[in-house]
Amino acid sequence: MSNRDPEPTVRFAIRRAMSARASGCSEHGAETLSDAELLAIILRSGLAGENVVDMARRLIDNFRAWMAC
Numbered sequence: 001m002s003n004r005d006p007e008p009t010v011r012f013a014i015r016r017a018m019s020a021r022a023s024g025c026s027e028h029g030a031e032t033l034s035d036a037e038l039l040a041i042i043l044r045s046g047l048a049g050e051n052v053v054d055m056a057r058r059l060i061d062n063f064r065a066w067m068a069c
Contacts, residue, residue, distance in 0.1 A: 035060055 033041075039056035046052035 036053055036056040039060065040052040043052050043056060046055040050058075
């Protein structure tokens with residue numbers, strides 16, 4: 001997978017948010033995406049053996065643990 005081609009999960013999240021925005025429907029817009037999904041859109045691709053949404057969840061969890069110290 002190239003760096004320019006986001007993973008299927010991210011493509012789905014992007015399409016869901018874009019189509020909701022275009023239709024004026026907030027039921028499935030960007031505000032319904034989880035923090036991990038939003039970060040995954042920015043990251044675009046994960047690592048070998050870890051998809052981008054799981055990596056985003058791990059990064060958020062690590063950041064929250066770091067902030068709690």
